[in-house]
Amino acid sequence: MPRSFLTIGATLLVIGLAVGLPIALVVLGVLRWGDDVLFFLFAEIMIGAGLLVVTMRDIIRCGLAMIVCFGALAGIYVIAGAPLVAAAQVLVYIGAISVLILFAIMLTQTKDAPSSLVFQTQSLGAGIAAIVLAVIIALTVSSTDWPDVGARIHTATDHLATVLFSEYVLAFEIVSVLLLAAVIGGVFLAKRETGGPS
């Protein structure tokens, strides 16, 4: 019982910090009210859920945290002015890929899977490598002067459709054939052979 209280308290603390930090930044004048606060909130949720995906012990909870991460990313797409991509993100990632991964998790669960060791022995090196990678990317991005960068623009969906079905129509068809091949290949690989070894 005290342990569940502790969990609830920690969760409330994290939620309070996540909501309080952007408000504090608005008060301090770093963020502007509106898009900035939403962007900050979505970014927090996305990074937090992403960290939960790679660190949590129970893999089903990892899958559920991945859904949260993708949902927050769809929100960021909306803020970036790409509503069609956000809708596709919800449909494809949350609706299809996450459910597929959850099914695969449930098919490959063993009794002692959550209690056994989650990380490999190289996890310390992996953590250092990931932090170094993030720092290098951040430094490179902030020191690069991107050419032709203007104000943030909204992508009109009808213009996007025109471009997709005129300029990129060959790529579109190739991707549809690729999806068909992947589905057939997936069925073939996961099929249980009759008469084979179990």
Place this chain on the structure above:
Amino acid sequence: MSDSLDAYLILAGLLFAIGTFGFLARRNAISMLMSIELMLNGVNLAIIAFGAFIQELSADGSVIALMVMAVAAAEATVGLAIVIAIYRNRRTPLVDEYDAMRR
């Protein structure tokens, strides 16, 4: 903050780094696939960010992001099918126990 390209790109880099860590550190094959999905999403966010801030790439960025999503779906299908096929033979989803070619 939401009006600067750098914020989006740094966010994408963070998501990519988290995915890298998960791919290198986790033992479960499905966890590694989930980390790959995180990395693909980071790349997608960078593409969308460039599309949102550069006038000429406005529609192209979204189209490329949709293509990446379709390819990611194909990758998830085949990858999970391979994991399930291996699981059926070896009875474990942990990658460090797949040592048939090392013995």
